[in-house]
Amino acid sequence: MGDRERGQRQARAGRRDPDGRGAVTELSALRPLAGLRVVEISSFVAAPLAGMTLAQLGADVIRVDPIGGAADVNRWPLTEQGASIYWTGLNKGKRSLVADLRTAEGQDLVARVITESGPNGGILLTNAVGRAWHGYEALARRRPDLIHLEISGRADGSTAVDYTVNAATGFPLVTGPAEHQGPVNHVVPVWDVTCGLYAALAITAAVRHRDATGAGSRIAVPLDDVALATAGNLGFLTEAALCGRERPRLGNAIYGQYGQHFTSADGVAFMVVTLTGRHFRDLAQVTGAAAAVAALAEALGADFADEGVRFRYRDVLTGLFTTWFREHSAADIADALAGTSVLWDRYRSFAEVVAEPRVTDNPLFTVLDQPELGEHLAPGSPVSVNGEHSPARVAPRLGEHTADILGAELGLSEDAIAELRAAGAVGADIKERTSS
Amino acid sequence: MGDRERGQRQARAGRRDPDGRGAVTELSALRPLAGLRVVEISSFVAAPLAGMTLAQLGADVIRVDPIGGAADVNRWPLTEQGASIYWTGLNKGKRSLVADLRTAEGQDLVARVITESGPNGGILLTNAVGRAWHGYEALARRRPDLIHLEISGRADGSTAVDYTVNAATGFPLVTGPAEHQGPVNHVVPVWDVTCGLYAALAITAAVRHRDATGAGSRIAVPLDDVALATAGNLGFLTEAALCGRERPRLGNAIYGQYGQHFTSADGVAFMVVTLTGRHFRDLAQVTGAAAAVAALAEALGADFADEGVRFRYRDVLTGLFTTWFREHSAADIADALAGTSVLWDRYRSFAEVVAEPRVTDNPLFTVLDQPELGEHLAPGSPVSVNGEHSPARVAPRLGEHTADILGAELGLSEDAIAELRAAGAVGADIKERTSS
Known part of the structure; x- marks a missing residue:
């Protein structure tokens, strides 16, 4: 990367917060949630992604972890040195507070950070279900206009994760090669991602309601309900219910x-x-099959203008087009398809993707100097506003902002904070996530 | 009080549609976007899902279609009678306006519906890219505080769809049985769904910004950027970039x-x-394998407390646990696992899912009497607020609200609407989607 290019990338990345505190709080079209304060008690994908998405919109998001980190602290992928790429990827642009969440003192401190945080605070986002101390009732007693969002596995509060919800919802039995027996899981944690975005949206909408009425909201977003609603909206469940059909496994x-x-x-x-x-x-034209398609249409009495008819005869059509693909190089195929209306793309590996201009020359990605990982291109928000992306910001080290938050938000003195540290109620210091 | 401010107050105070034509506009925690007016020029999944999600939050969403419907009007799955389950599933709770989008007159009518819609209107959501008449510049000339959100295939405005974006992003080469050669596409249109939710969130956040500053937003959400950002956030791209590793295909x-x-x-x-x-x-305990796991740990020098070590030795562990599963019935396995902390679920088909209490006894689902489909259980929003779900509402018939909207929103007389119909500028009448 040349100096000029690096300079441009850094310019795009925007200024680093001078005191390392994280939040850029100027309201703008790119940061429409500036001023909001969200506390997140979370782990894994859905809740951290929700918090990160709110942070990309300008909210000040404080992720709270137990001492030593939550269950996702060492989640793979890891760097060669053992740092969690996963954790940093899902916690970019947040502040980190670490406290002993098993003690009344630690719990009280966190509850105060949630509830004593000004008119635009009082927002908790969590996937830690069933902990009374940060349940809706306990916190709403401290702050009636609380916005409390809980991501659970199932609506009854029982535990489920993306992989188990997915198994229970139907997709793995229709995914994969047509001849394959048994379930094929997809690799994208689609229910976690979807759930996280519903959660970010629900909080943003609840803030509008609170601004207008002064009332808070108690919000629940169960992973299982997200999967079921999506399978319903897309017609998978409705088709089964109305038509009694099982959709076949169709390969690609x-x-x-x-x-x-x-x-x-x-x-x-x-x-x-x-x-x-x-x-x-x-x-049909580009593969030289137009005449053969017309002949098939006539012989079969098939109207290929009808999408369902094209689907019904997919095997013979695929057989027909296959010869052309098999006899041409990828370069020739790409050239030929580029001149048509056909929708197409080449399959790529992740390693190919990161080397493409689509990543290296895309304003969505900026160079992020993440201490544990080193400099790398990291995505900001995929949503651009007035031509700009909210850029990737550094993920905190575990507990990095504990003292700042206790001092600035709760007004605790340095001595008081030192005492809490000594007592083990809050993180003793910046803790490397990779030391466990 | 200015017009804008008055409008906001009205919206926040909530009002019921005077003639009861559909939209319930009382502001509540369950309908925090009540009062907003969103026009959607859309097809397929991402933009319709975004609009439906905003409608679930209380916005009045008008889907605009060309005469005869957009390219998704007959999208499968279909009922035996040929009605599109897909179309109704993604357009629940909207109003429908049909106009000839190829003529200046039809375009002008739609542009007026977008821009002359009160202080809480002026919001366009579209995936129809490259049409100057509803591009940002043209509409912002009519209404400077416009919120304009465009979903495109790629950031440069070129066409791409979920399937091609997915191929280009890396997941199909790591999905599917370990021994399989070639790409395995997943079946959930994950980038469409994710893109739609980012879009709904971006509009909701832009409304907050407009309420505070009076300024609109020009928003772009390219499918390709949504996929790349997600692959980056989840570590797939970062791992490839930093470690030069290709993740293997791992089966399940x-x-x-x-x-x-x-x-x-x-x-x-x-x-x-x-x-x-x-x-x-x-x-290990429930499968009777605790002693064998301990013996393996000792013989291999493997610390199974480390998640990475469990992953490294996954094949031998799976071999060990397999015997127990193979020798027990599903009922016994379910009973045994239910007493443990293990995360698990049974794979199910969509047909099994719709018959379960998880659907039939879940407040997320309500009986929807959708004329073309008949009564069926349809999902509302998977987000519950204060214990309630925003329930499923009927999808419109194509063009059902054309006359209502032209009359009530643009103040056109019955005669003027009749003339427009006769001239073919707007849908002649309620058109059955299945008649083409």
């Missing part, structure tokens, strides 16, 4: 449309999708 | 932890996950 074909993956002469896989008649005609 | 094993699927004596598949030492000890 697209249900009810024509889409498939193909492999080039030099072994590169392409995903090809046709959603409209024009897409499909272009695909 | 969980990266960096111990988790796997197992099959019972009677052929039922279970997903089993251990995220903590306690989970893992409980799994």
Whole structure:
């Protein structure tokens, strides 16, 4: 990377907070939640992603952890030196407070940070279910306009995680190669991610309600309900309920449309999708199959202008198009498809992706100097406002802001903080996450 | 009091649609966006889901379609009678306006509905990219405080869809059975869903900013950037960039932890996950493998308290636990696991899911009498507020509210609307989506 380029990247990354405290609090279109204070007692993906998303919108988000960190503190992937890429990735731009969450004293301090935080505070985001001390009732007694959002596994408060919710919802039995027996889990933790975004949205909307009425909200976002609602909205559940059909396992074909993956002469896989008649005609044309498609249509009495008919005859169509893909190089295929309306892309590995201009020359990514990881390109918010992205900001070290928060927010003196540290009620000092 | 301020007060105070035509606009914790007016020019998943999510929060959302419907109007799944379950599922609780979007007259009417809609209107949500007439510049000339959100395939405005973005981002090469060659697409359109939720959040946050400053926002949410940001946040890209590692294809094993699927004596598949030492000890215990695990730990010098060590030795551990699963019935396995801390669930088909109390006895689902589909259980918002869900509401028929909207919002007379209909500038009447 040249100096000029580095300078531009740093400029895009924006200024580092001079005192390392984290929050940039100027209200702007890019930071519309500036001024809000959110406390997050969390672990793993959904709740941390919700908090990080609120931080990207300008909120001051304090992640609270027990001494030594929560159960996600050493979650893989790790660097060669053992730092959790996962933890830093999901906690960018937050402040960190560490306290002994098993003692009444530690609990009281955290409850005060949640509730004694000005008119735009009083917001708790948590996936730590069933802890009375930070349950709605206990905190709403301290602060009636509390916004309390709890992410649980299931609506009854019982435990479930993305992997188990996914198994229970139906997708793994229709994912994977058509000939495969048994479940195929997807790798993206889609329910965690979806749940985290619903949670960020619910808090933002609850703030609008509180601004207008003064009333708080008690919000629940169960992972299981997120998965069920999504499976319902997308028609998977409704189809089963109304039509009594089980959707088949289709490999990489697209249900009810024509889409498939193909492999080039030099072994590169392409995903090809046709959603409209024009897409499909272009695909037939570019693969030199237009006459053969027309002949098939006539012989079969099949109207390929109908997306369902294209789906029904997907195997013969795939067989027809396959020859062209197999006999052309990836470069030639890409050139030819680029001149059409067909929707397509080449499959890539994560290692290929990070080397592409799509990442290296994308304002979504800025160079982040994350102490435990070293400099790397990290994503900010995928939402740009007036042409700008909220850039990636450094994730805190565990407990990094404990003393700042106790001093500035609760007005504790340095001596009082030192006493709490000595008693073990709060994190003794900045603790390396990788030391356990 | 200025017009804008008055409008805000009205919106916050809440009002009921005087002629009872659908939108319940009383502000409440469950409907914190009551009073907002959002126009959606959309198709497929991301933008319709964003609009539906805003409607669930109380906004009045008008979906605008061209005459005959957009490209998603007949999208599968369909009922036996040919109605699109997909379309109704993603457009619940909206109003529908149909106009000829190819003519200047039709475009002008829609632009007026977007911009002449009171202080809490002026919000456009669209995935129809590159149409100058509803681009930011054209609409902001009519209404400077416009909130304009565009969902595109890629940040440069070029076309991409969930399937092609997914291929280009890395997940299909690490999804599926370990021995499989070639890409395995997942079935959930995760980037569409995620993109839609980011969009709903961005609009909600932009409204907060406009309420505070009077300024609008020009917002872009490219599918590709949503996928890249998520892959980055979750560590997939960062791991590849920092460590130069390609993550292996792991089947249903969980990266960096111990988790796997197992099959019972009677052929039922279970997903089993251990995220903590306690989970893992409980799994060893319940499967009668505690002594064998201890012996392995000693012989291998392996500390199974470390999640990474459990991952490294996942094959031998799976081999050990498999015997117990294979020799017990699903019922016995479920009973035994229920008494432990282990995270687990049984794989289910969509047909099984819809028959479970988890759907049939879940307040998330209510009976919806959707004319084209018939009565069925449909999900509302998966977010509950103060114990209540925003329930599913009927999806409109295409063009159902055209005349209402032109009359009430633009003040057009019945004669003027009849003329527009006769000229074909707006939908001639309620059109059945299934008639094309």
